[in-house]
Amino acid sequence: MERLIIVVPAYNEEESLPKTINVLSELMQGFIKQKRISNESIILFVNDGSKDKTWAIINEYDKKNEHVSGINFSRNFGHQNAIIGGLTAAYDYGDIFITIDADLQDDVEAMGKMLDARLEGYDIVYGARNVRETDTKFKRWTAETFYSLMKKIGVEMVPDAADYRLTSRRVVKHLLQFKERNLFLRGIVPKIGYPSTVVYYARKERELGESKYPLRKMLSFAWDGITSFSVAPMHLVLGMGITTTLVSLFMVIYSVWQYFSGRVIPGWSSLMISIWFIGGVQLIGISVIGEYVGKVFNETKERPRFIIQDNLMSTEKKIDEKE
Template sequence: MSDLFKLSIVVPCYNEEEVLHETTKELTKIVDDLVKAGKVTETSKIVFVDDGSKDKTWQLIDEFSQKYQTVSGVKLSRNFGHQGALLAGVTSVSKDSDAVITIDADLQDDVNAIPKMVDEYLNGAEVVYGVRNNRDTDTAFKRGTAEMFYKFMGFLGVKLVPDSADYRLMSKRACEVLLSYRERNLFLRGIVPLVGFKSAKVYYARKERFAGESKYPLRKMIKFAMDGITSFSIVPIKLIMGLGFFIVLISILLLIYSFVQKINGNVVSGWSSLMISIWALGGVQLISISVIGEYVGKIFSEVKQRPRFTIERDIYTEKTQEENKR
């Protein structure tokens, strides 16, 4: 791949007015440097995807798109979530881009890894993962839970790239395959490895958030993890079946024990053991029903076939059409 190629950088945004100036500054510099180095075309773009922000995010995107030729934007009609915004951006740009990079707007992912990703692409890799080389910026709790999550997903048979989030480069062909996956319950970290093709990794040090607040508090992280688990494996349902058989075995053993105690005349009446059993079994049943309900809920959302996102305005396409007319 020695010829120049068109690169598009997709940046999902939700209430990111505090960081957009700096993000635009750093990304435009990276793109300009790649153009000067003769690696990407002058038509390469930075595409901010406004995921239903309530602040001035879209206003800033619109202003930057008029000020900088390399900056474009896609505005969603409402909030569709981080994964939906990423997919919307990839859908818009993949039609006429040779490669697409996705990166969050908060500047925690080092933009200086982008040239390395481009080099890996030029060397033949069609999927290049940005991988953190350490978790020094995370709390001990977050480090521990992240490690447990990756190990558990591996146990379930889900192939993930550890310490890799949604910072990656994908070729046009890889993007086309990704978009052919039609599920509504999006967990791109699990879907992208299924795409196949030659892949590579670029390691970088994750930084502190430049400004603003994290859009992934504990509640959303737990939901994200649950989506990942239930979207890619039915092992939890099988574990419930195993748990059921285990409890039945225990009940049979307790029944035999009760008969033996009855014969020996050692029966002690009391409600403690009975209440503990009722509460324990009740808790197991509720958890089991909840897990099964999670899968049923996903079936419910899949069969309705509702749009995964709705685009209100697409500045990227508008600019591309203008450029093609010239």
């Protein structure tokens, strides 16, 4: 039987963590009794620099629950890095890996379907929402717009799938070879290939604690996804530049025609509007180009994506290397 590692990023989750640990522990015990996974399976919590008692709770459960373990980052490195950090720490201990957020908004019962799909030979099983009834109209609209835009610019993604997925050991091995610092796992994982399928579920509302993804972070995350996988924004700026040039040329021809027609009217307003318009396009272009230059700058520094301060996984038994 394969050893399952459930990787759970956690940031300031002291309110929801005890319930999350109990729910996932009961679920794992059920899978073990059904002989669907190994008895040495583990729930690995990744404390992403929490400022509350999250790490203390993980430590407490590690001592009294043989299926609970954890790693502690030296500071907050972000959700995507927490997932990669967890997979990095867990790679030597598992055969299959499931990543899920600590708030339990993703339906944990979908893990059973993921394991069924794994038995059918799939290396990647994506968890995707079948409905978005718990989201506001604005959030649904922005999500649909984002997925539509990503598809148009050529980024392969599973619609309505977040970071709730099952991956095999060989998939994780290749995933860890992607060394970029600007991570967008929803776009990276499909690039790895291997047989994949999708399990659909209804996402729940958060019961305890506060959301760690307000609108500002969601927009920032979406922008990172777009700029990490496509130069489409630069093409858009090029299109705006060409359009502006054509409009300016038309205005020159129109002005000359007006001059020879004797209908010249001094137009301070139109002149200022033109200057501001062209200046705005230039600033947008410089900003977009600067975004890409900044990402290149961050990549060349090759700083670590995360730093593990405490690692409780060191007491676990490693598995033999498999191809």
